[in-house]
Amino acid sequence: MTEAGFTARVTQLRAIAWVRWRLFVNSLRTRRGKLDLISRGIVWLGFAIVGIGGAAGMGVAAFFFVWEGKAGLLTVLLWPIFLFWQVFPIMATAFTNNPDSTDLLRFPLNYVSYFLVRLAYGSADPATALGGLWSFGILLGVGFARPSLLPWMLLVLLAFAAFNLVLMQTIFAWVERWLSRRRTREVMGILFLLLLLSVQLIAPLIGYFTTQSRPAVHRFGEILIQGQKYFPPGLASRSIAQISASQWRAGFGSLVLLCAFVFAVGYCLHLRLLAQYRGESLSETSAKPVLPQDRRLRLGWNLPGFASPVAAVFEKEIRSLLRSGPMLLTLIMPIFMLIIFRFGPMNYVRQPGTAFPGHTPGTAFPAAAGFALLTLTNLIYNNFGGDGNGIQFFYACPVRFRDIVLAKNVTHASVLVMETAVVWVVVISLFGKPTISLTIATLAGLVFAAAVNFSVGNVLSIYSPKKFDYSTFGRQRASQITVLISMAVQILVVGMAVGSFWIARHYGNYRIANLILVMLVVISLFAYRAVLRHIDRVAQERQEMMVAELCRA
Amino acid sequence: MDAAPTICTQSLTRRFGEFVAVDGIDLRVSRGQFFGFLGPNGAGKSTTIEMLTGLLAPSTGRIEILGMDLAAHPVEVKQQIGVVPEGMSLFGRLTGSEFLNFAGRMYGLDRETAARRTVELLDFMHLADQPKKLVTDYSHGMQKKLAMAAAVIHGPKVLFLDEPFEGVDAIAAGTLKAMLQGMIARGATIFLTSHVLEIVERLCTHVAIIHQGRLVAQGSLEELRAGVEARAPLQGEGSRSSGEKMTLEQIFLRTVGGMSPTDQELSWLG
Numbered sequence: 132m133t134e135a136g137f138t139a140r141v142t143q144l145r146a147i148a149w150v151r152w153r154l155f156v157n158s159l160r161t162r163r164g165k166l167d168l169i170s171r172g173i174v175w176l177g178f179a180i181v182g183i184g185g186a187a188g189m190g191v192a193a194f195f196f197v198w199e200g201k202a203g204l205l206t207v208l209l210w211p212i213f214l215f216w217q218v219f220p221i222m223a224t225a226f227t228n229n230p231d232s233t234d235l236l237r238f239p240l241n242y243v244s245y246f247l248v249r250l251a252y253g254s255a256d257p258a259t260a261l262g263g264l265w266s267f268g269i270l271l272g273v274g275f276a277r278p279s280l281l282p283w284m285l286l287v288l289l290a291f292a293a294f295n296l297v298l299m300q301t302i303f304a305w306v307e308r309w310l311s312r313r314r315t316r317e318v319m320g321i322l323f324l325l326l327l328l329s330v331q332l333i334a335p336l337i338g339y340f341t342t343q344s345r346p347a348v349h350r351f352g353e354i355l356i357q358g359q360k361y362f363p364p365g366l367a368s369r370s371i372a373q374i375s376a377s378q379w380r381a382g383f384g385s386l387v388l389l390c391a392f393v394f395a396v397g398y399c400l401h402l403r404l405l406a407q408y409r410g411e412s413l414s415e416t417s418a419k420p421v422l423p424q425d426r427r428l429r430l431g432w433n434l435p436g437f438a439s440p441v442a443a444v445f446e447k448e449i450r451s452l453l454r455s456g457p458m459l460l461t462l463i464m465p466i467f468m469l470i471i472f473r474f475g476p477m478n479y480v481r482q483p484g485t486a487f488p489g490h491t492p493g494t495a496f497p498a499a500a501g502f503a504l505l506t507l508t509n510l511i512y513n514n515f516g517g518d519g520n521g522i523q524f525f526y527a528c529p530v531r532f533r534d535i536v537l538a539k540n541v542t543h544a545s546v547l548v549m550e551t552a553v554v555w556v557v558v559i560s561l562f563g564k565p566t567i568s569l570t571i572a573t574l575a576g577l578v579f580a581a582a583v584n585f586s587v588g589n590v591l592s593i594y595s596p597k598k599f600d601y602s603t604f605g606r607q608r609a610s611q612i613t614v615l616i617s618m619a620v621q622i623l624v625v626g627m628a629v630g631s632f633w634i635a636r637h638y639g640n641y642r643i644a645n646l647i648l649v650m651l652v653v654i655s656l657f658a659y660r661a662v663l664r665h666i667d668r669v670a671q672e673r674q675e676m677m678v679a680e681l682c683r684a
Numbered sequence: 685m686d687a688a689p690t691i692c693t694q695s696l697t698r699r700f701g702e703f704v705a706v707d708g709i710d711l712r713v714s715r716g717q718f719f720g721f722l723g724p725n726g727a728g729k730s731t732t733i734e735m736l737t738g739l740l741a742p743s744t745g746r747i748e749i750l751g752m753d754l755a756a757h758p759v760e761v762k763q764q765i766g767v768v769p770e771g772m773s774l775f776g777r778l779t780g781s782e783f784l785n786f787a788g789r790m791y792g793l794d795r796e797t798a799a800r801r802t803v804e805l806l807d808f809m810h811l812a813d814q815p816k817k818l819v820t821d822y823s824h825g826m827q828k829k830l831a832m833a834a835a836v837i838h839g840p841k842v843l844f845l846d847e848p849f850e851g852v853d854a855i856a857a858g859t860l861k862a863m864l865q866g867m868i869a870r871g872a873t874i875f876l877t878s879h880v881l882e883i884v885e886r887l888c889t890h891v892a893i894i895h896q897g898r899l900v901a902q903g904s905l906e907e908l909r910a911g912v913e914a915r916a917p918l919q920g921e922g923s924r925s926s927g928e929k930m931t932l933e934q935i936f937l938r939t940v941g942g943m944s945p946t947d948q949e950l951s952w953l954g
Contacts, residue, residue, distance in 0.1 A: 443789035523773035529762035
């Protein structure tokens, strides 16, 4: 690269950094922007507490592992960091922010610069910050235990962090690519159904092996423990262990293998980014001409008991949702949560029957149903985010906003009902059948939580809307005010629900919980109705701000 | 002119903080008129059209559409009008067919009528070839045609169009013009803004010009021409022979004072 070329590249990168800074500063011009900054500060404070607390804990653990001469046990710390780094961004899209850097491609940006910009955008993320902090804690712990290991530890952790960073970006880029095709989504849907069916077979199989053939389970565990050594978290800890045992060549070899992982994953990311750089378009469909006989009349959906516009908006919402791959992926998370709790390591550290939620359908069903509602908060608290310019259509057409909001709530409620039903089936398959009174209490709690979330969500959707493309992964962030208020609502709702369960448990009678929750349901439904009754006026008052915010390019 | 105009505004004003975007304009558009609303960039055209369609509340002033007060009867007015705003207001994750079906039902059509008109409009607009294509994957011109189709699916009596021909190819523009002229022939009223003055001159029977938020001219093309010539007789415009009519572009430039090209030269441009 010539010096002039290098200078030009640095100038470009500086310009991009400056633009990001100006965008941030300009966002503070509005009152909402300032409130957003405060909310973001509070959220980041929470992350900081978790990050620093976790770093301290990890540091202490790392110190003792190395002090005791068991550096290989560092893998126990690195695997959770690795899993958090990769899973958290997908599960909490509200906190992830990876601005769409493809906008920059209109400028004569060099590919290397584009690659670096993508990585830099991806680094500004809570998962990276927390993962980095925890890794730093481990570094300090090891450093205090054996200062001579510090330089090597730094090298290994840098490689480990690079791997996590690159892998996260690669997962986003590739999953987005796969889910952009309808056919792929259909294949994934079938795979998911197969998974649900196979889940029913897993429980008896595990039961069979754990009761009939414990050695087989131990053998499987041994294979897992041996196998993890060849993956990045295992390689990183092994490298440290080998160096601490003065096995220089082996330690270096493990680090080289770790770096090979970084380069392999980086190459996959390179393939994706290069395609983007060359102007790839993730078009939904190929341009196949339609045959004349296909042009038949397709009637819109009918929703019994609801007005035609409500049915029309419901149909539109469902169709849009079915075409939003990342959102669909988020919606199946409760099932994965159940599977992880059932077969994950947490289940084996305690005796069956005592682990949470272990083998108890009594806790698994409420927890998974609650999580099902949580996965919908992105939609519930930003009702119009996915509509973008379409908000003008809602304001231009002769339909009351109340009907439009009602239709969106009906959509989200339908998805929640469907999810809860699936969760119930999976809980029965994995944990056993929850009691009837517990099922009723959970459903009552869910209706209460849904009504509260819908009420607050409807108001926030109008007061604090944010344009959102539900077809892309992690390139956007919900309004921080919305995130903060929704968190407060969840704490309140969960607190009240858990409180009623606790009282019921205390008296050994779930019917008490049912009674309390039914009362809460009635109150929350009244509140929901009151909000809906005033939503036309609120939407009218906030019309200008809504259009300005959602039609923004 | 009708006693009761289809569109009537009184002292319509819109302020954004200290800035006055539209400053007390009085518009009168009669039934069956093809009305062109012109102005330079930032003059207040889109703001006016947004206020006329209920997309933006006026700061002061009154709007009547088809004899109904827009502020008092927004739903009733919206049932009678169609609008293609600047941002086109489409839903990207629907197909064209799904969007039109949806629009028809939101404007009160029953399911069968909405479905039938959807098929007819897709055919008419030459959008039926790729039924599974999502709106987000449409070209700009296709999106414009789809927005236009959605605006007329309920057979509105008044149609508001913000730059309807922008980004539309010549064939599609011809189709749209034929459709709009057909609507006028059947008694509808069309209110459009456009920067393409040739199109406005060819289509519109009446024109209003807005400049810096104020209405500076309003009337038929002949009335505007006469007004401009009366205010400032022609001086040395060699390109026009005596007796030749003044074009809309000349009327526009004289009205808004845009005849002074800058002396500054960008010498670094190739």
